[in-house]
Amino acid sequence: MTSNGDFSSGHPRPTRRAPSGERPEAFRGRPPGYLSHVLTPKPRGRLSEAVIDHLVDRAPLPADPLEVLDHDEDLQLALWTVYELAYRGFDDVDDAMEWDPDLLRVRRDLEQVFEAELRARCTQPETDDVVTALFDIAESDDGPSLAHHVQRKATKEQVLQLLRMRSVYHLKEADPTTWTLPRLTGRARAALVELQYDEFGAGRPDRVHQDLFARGLQACGIDPASRRLVDEAPVQVLRQNNALSLFGLHRRLRGASLGHLAAFEATSSVPSRRMARGIQRLGLPQEMADYYLEHVEADAIHEQLAIREICAPLVEGEPHLAGDVLLGAAVCVALEADLAEHLLEEWSA
């Protein structure tokens, strides 16, 4: 929905959330690059409900959002919904709501809670050697791995469930890190462009990573623009997504954004091969395996670039960011471990 530019009238907009979670006919069958529009998600508590009602119907927001907060899942969905306005927006929300001052106030309050929690849990000891520390954090990721399970034991249903969850991240892969780009200078900036150029297909629209994943989903019979992908996503997935958006949107957190990138890339190559093998073992479509095979090779490069050519020069130029770089990396590893623990427990039940 585009803005109608009519800010003077106090009339509520006629748009209402569609009762079903389905996309309007017009968005079906478009190529992946255009799959940008979905409807607002289903609320998961009083706060997310208030935020969504505000977005869709301009219902007033609570003065203190934390007072109506039901639980972390409610907070995460509210925050995820507000962040989504900066990426793709929603069919049932006016695009101008991205900069709605009431919404920004709520966003700040929720971000403060989330950031404080991440800092309390993931702050790392100081070090002079950021490169070694980043590789160490990535290798400390030694908990039970989803990719291991997919390679050897997972059922088709489990893998499809995981792919639907991963879509929340992979369909915006590399987008939040792009926001960090203008906040950098010199070598780190040039190297981040090199890395992102590869993520965005190196000039070839058919190689854009996000679209490779969308095509893989479609081949598996999953609609990449379905609202259900978000409605189904457990809180652990929303937390992963929100951490990325938090780090990407704030210039202040540029160190954490790049540390997160480094850890993500450095924990991707070997697991991507395991994912591809599992997908092939189960006879799922080759398009989906291809997405992961692309990342075996790409992320073996990206991890070196991210750590040595992006994070190291960033910290050399701005030594006060070292702590945030390691924080971002540790958050990436911790939030993935949370999801793995949750899913493996669910699947072993």
Place this chain on the structure above:
Amino acid sequence: MSQGPEPRPDVILCPGGPMLLRGDHVVQDADGVGHATTRPVSAVCRCLRSATSPWCDGTHKLLPPEQRPA
């Protein structure tokens, strides 16, 4: 002090891992077969264990540290 920033390296040897190569190159493997780079930056395997040789596929990380390339 030198004038202006240092030129960026075109080849980067990564301790324990691959060799990064910026730009377009043809890498000839041990059997004499040439492999053209396809990305803005490529990683050439130095541990000789990659399943996608001559490119690095991350396998070096599964080796004990003393068996990784210097």
